[in-house]
Amino acid sequence: MxxxxxxxxxxxxxxxxxxxxxxxxxxxxxxxxxxxxxxxxxxxxxxxxxxxxxxxxxxxxxxxxxxxxxxxxxxxxxxxxxxxxxxxLSLPAVPDRPVDLRVLFFNALGENAAWGDRIVSAILEQDPDVVTIAEPEAIYPALKRLREQFDFVSPCTFETCSLLVATRRQPRRFWRLSLNPAWENRYAVAELDTASGKRFFLAASHLMKPWLVGLSEVELARLKSQYDWLPGPVIAVGDFNAAPWSQPMQDLLNRTGMRTLRIPVPTWPAAFGPLGVPIDHVLVHEGARVVNARAFGAGLNSNHRGIVADIALP
Structure with missing residues (x-):
C-alpha cells in the first residue's frame, strides 16, 4: 500500500x-x-x-x-x-443599551502572591463597580489597596479567603456558603443597588472540576437551588471549570433560566489567549444583559484570563 x-x-x-x-x-x-x-x-x-x-x-x-x-x-x-x-441558552451582547455597572471576575491563582500588587493595579485600571476574585490568596499582600478603593470588601484572612467580593457600594445583604465539603465558602451573594437605585443580586462562585464524580454533581445541584432562590435581576460570575456547551453547564442553564454570553470569552489556559476554553463565565437572568465583555488579566501570571463585563439592568 x-x-x-x-x-x-x-x-x-x-x-x-x-x-x-x-x-x-x-x-x-x-x-x-x-x-x-x-x-x-x-x-x-x-x-x-x-x-x-x-x-x-x-x-x-x-x-x-x-x-x-x-x-x-x-x-x-x-x-x-x-x-x-x-x-x-445564550444571549447576544446589547451594545446599544446604557451601562449600569461594570463587573470584573478573575481567578488570580493562589500561589501568585508575587504578582498581587500588579493584579490589584490592573483591576483598579478597569474601574469596576464589582470585583470577584477566585483564589484571592494571590492578592492578599495588596488587599489593603482594595479596601482603600471599595466601600465593601468581603472578610478575608490568608487562611480562610477562598472567594473575595469587593463592591463600590455597601451591599444590602451579603453571605457566603459552602457548596461542597472539600472547599469552604466558594459561593457568595451580594444584594446591591446601583448609583441610580437599580437593585440586583451578584452571585459569585468557584466550582470544583466537573470530573470529580460524587462531589461535583452535589455541588451543581446546590448551586441550582441557590440560583432559583434569587429574585429579580441576577448577575452570576465565576470559575465554573466547564465550557458553556458542556453537559454540566447546559444542565445548569436549562434548569435555572440563567443565560451565558453568545460569544464566550476564552479564559483557560491563559497562554492560549483567544484559542483557550471559556470556563469562566458571566451569566445573567431576569432582564440583566451584558452590553459588552472582554478578557482581562493577560500577563498577570495566572493560568486563567478574567472577564470584564459592562451590564445593563432593566
Whole structure:
C-alpha cells in the first residue's frame, strides 16, 4: 500500500476519533463508568470537531473522497447542533443599551502572591463597580489597596479567603456558603443597588472540576437551588471549570433560566489567549444583559484570563 493511501487511512481514523470525542461525551451522564472522562472532554467539543473537519478534508485530497466527505459532513452537522444548543441558552451582547455597572471576575491563582500588587493595579485600571476574585490568596499582600478603593470588601484572612467580593457600594445583604465539603465558602451573594437605585443580586462562585464524580454533581445541584432562590435581576460570575456547551453547564442553564454570553470569552489556559476554553463565565437572568465583555488579566501570571463585563439592568 502506498504512503498516500496509508496517510489517507490514518487521517480518516483521526477524523473518526475526533468526531467521537466531539459528540459523545456530552451525551454521557457523569455517574456512569465513563462519566469522569466525558466531563474532561465535553468542554473541548468544538476543537475536536474542527480537527475532524481538517482531517476529513485532507483525507479527501489524498483520494478517499467518499469517506472524507462523509466525515466532513458529519463534523459540520454536529458542529451545527452544538451551535444551535449554545444559541438557545445564550444571549447576544446589547451594545446599544446604557451601562449600569461594570463587573470584573478573575481567578488570580493562589500561589501568585508575587504578582498581587500588579493584579490589584490592573483591576483598579478597569474601574469596576464589582470585583470577584477566585483564589484571592494571590492578592492578599495588596488587599489593603482594595479596601482603600471599595466601600465593601468581603472578610478575608490568608487562611480562610477562598472567594473575595469587593463592591463600590455597601451591599444590602451579603453571605457566603459552602457548596461542597472539600472547599469552604466558594459561593457568595451580594444584594446591591446601583448609583441610580437599580437593585440586583451578584452571585459569585468557584466550582470544583466537573470530573470529580460524587462531589461535583452535589455541588451543581446546590448551586441550582441557590440560583432559583434569587429574585429579580441576577448577575452570576465565576470559575465554573466547564465550557458553556458542556453537559454540566447546559444542565445548569436549562434548569435555572440563567443565560451565558453568545460569544464566550476564552479564559483557560491563559497562554492560549483567544484559542483557550471559556470556563469562566458571566451569566445573567431576569432582564440583566451584558452590553459588552472582554478578557482581562493577560500577563498577570495566572493560568486563567478574567472577564470584564459592562451590564445593563432593566
Amino acid at each position: 502506498s504512503l498516500k493511501a496509508n496517510s489517507a487511512g490514518a487521517l480518516a481514523l483521526a477524523a473518526a476519533a475526533g468526531l467521537a470525542f466531539g459528540t459523545l461525551p456530552r451525551l454521557i451522564p457523569t455517574t456512569t463508568p465513563f462519566g469522569a472522562m466525558a466531563r474532561m472532554l465535553d468542554s473541548l467539543a468544538p476543537w475536536f470537531l474542527v480537527l475532524t473537519l481538517i482531517c476529513a478534508l485532507v483525507t479527501m485530497l489524498l483520494g478517499l473522497r467518499r469517506l472524507g466527505g462523509v466525515l466532513a459532513i458529519a463534523a459540520l452537522v454536529c458542529g451545527g447542533l452544538l451551535v444551535r444548543d449554545h444559541a438557545r
